[in-house]
Amino acid sequence: MKIGIAADHAGQRLKAAITEHLHASGHTIVPFGPETAPDDDYPLIVRPLADAVVRGDVDRGIFFCGSGIGPAVAANKIPGVRAAVVENEWSARDSVEHVDVNLLTLGERVIGEELAKSIVDAYLGAKVQGGRHARRRGQIAKLENSEPIVADGAKGMSRGR
Secondary structure (H helix, E strand, C coil): CEEEEEEEEHHHHHHHHHHHHHCCCCCEEECCCCCCCCCCCCHHHHHHHHHHHHCCCCCCCEEEEECCCCHHHHCCCCCCCCCCECCCHHHHHHHHHHHHCEEEEEECCCCHHHHHHHHHHHHHCCCCCHHHHHHHHHHHHHHHCCCCCCCCCCCCCCCCC
16 A cells, blocks of 8 residues: 655654554555654645545555644645544554545653554555445535535434524
């Protein structure tokens, strides 16, 4: 699998460890972003990675920083990106199976190296599921395009007043 990776200053050690792990697992790594400094800005670093994911230049992306939160928020502003902060294997697998997450963000200050390896393996090994999950992904795409979402027999739809 072709994996795009990037990091800000707070994710460099975890990025290096996961890069080595991915190489050993036979993946192709495509690095994004400049050399970092303590005053770097993650929106500027995550953008080239997110754009590559949307264009299909890489199969999936992984961004490393202190918490994972800021880059996920920034990347989700780019149409076609479905980014998630993940801190366990179950969520990594579920994020792909249900939502088709294509950009994972990991926080070096939150998770350790061995857990990060397991999370990345679960993320890359997961396959997108159909059924109700496909319907929901379609609804998410409508939100992204500012289209109305119409209840199509789905349970649990509520209407605002």
